Amino acid sequence: xxxxxxxxxxxxxxxxxxxxxxxxxxxxxxxxxxxxxxxxxxxxxxxxxxxxxxxxxxxxxxxxxxxxxxxxxxxxxxxxxxxxxxxxxxxxxxxxxxxxxxxxxxxxxxxxxxxx
Amino acid sequence: xxxxxxxxxxxxxxxxxxxxxxxxxxxxxxxxxxxxxxxxxxxxxxxxxxxxxxxxxxxxxxxxxxxxxxxxxxxxxxxxxxxxxxxxxxxxxxxxxxxxxxxxxxxxxx
Numbered sequence: 001x002x003x004x005x006x007x008x009x010x011x012x013x014x015x016x017x018x019x020x021x022x023x024x025x026x027x028x029x030x031x032x033x034x035x036x037x038x039x040x041x042x043x044x045x046x047x048x049x050x051x052x053x054x055x056x057x058x059x060x061x062x063x064x065x066x067x068x069x070x071x072x073x074x075x076x077x078x079x080x081x082x083x084x085x086x087x088x089x090x091x092x093x094x095x096x097x098x099x100x101x102x103x104x105x106x107x108x109x110x111x112x113x114x115x116x
Numbered sequence: 117x118x119x120x121x122x123x124x125x126x127x128x129x130x131x132x133x134x135x136x137x138x139x140x141x142x143x144x145x146x147x148x149x150x151x152x153x154x155x156x157x158x159x160x161x162x163x164x165x166x167x168x169x170x171x172x173x174x175x176x177x178x179x180x181x182x183x184x185x186x187x188x189x190x191x192x193x194x195x196x197x198x199x200x201x202x203x204x205x206x207x208x209x210x211x212x213x214x215x216x217x218x219x220x221x222x223x224x225x226x
Contacts, residue, residue, distance in 0.1 A: 034213075034214075042218065043203070043216050043217060043218040043219055044160065044203070044216045045216075046213065046214075049213065091157070093159050093160075105160075105162070105205075105214060106162075107159040107160055107161070108159060109158070109159050110158070110159045112157070
């Protein structure tokens with residue numbers, strides 16, 4: 001089945017630094033990937049849609065200059081949290097759909113970011 | 117109004133019980149529906165798609181009611197391993213964006 005790999009699984013960084021999270025589709029090509037954020041006891045919230053070879057589409061309220069998304073190939077999308085602050089601490093998850101909307105998503109294993 | 121709404125629970129049921137979750141969606145034109153399972157501090161995993169005619173997978177039954185705009189998940193003969201958060205997911209068919217419910221927490225008690 002479709003496999004999405006996300007790295008790192010856990011990261012702790014100092015306030016003001018930047019963190020890059022990678023999301024790879026291992027056995028399929030994903031022209032579109034999605035980045036979600038999940039705070040404790042809350043639902044997944046879509047942050048942005050990452051499109052291969054073009055600019056990402058950000059959801060309302062998500063700062064594009066703070067959350068940089070690069071989707072340079074059909075199998076890799078990266079999310080960089082720039083100048084991280086403690087309030088950015090969250091669970092970040094990427095996902096991709098192998099066959100459009102018909103079969104749902106495959107999610108990466110998530111990245112737990114803690115900013116201290 | 118939220119795109120997808122779920123009762124967050126928690127549902128605490130004894131082993132062997134039958135439990136049902138409902139989820140309502142706001143966009144009547146929605147085309148694809150899913151139930152995902154999320155274990156604590158893990159990523160969501162697809163449990164089952166929901167088809168118009170209803171579908172069953174072992175102890176799990178999913179149903180869609182388009183007239184009332186809700187989907188349901190029924191779990192029979194609950195196992196301890198069923199303890200998780202169950203997420204209702206809807207694709208309104210306006211692109212690839214999916215909308216997630218807040219999830220319903222289930223704990224199966226020995």
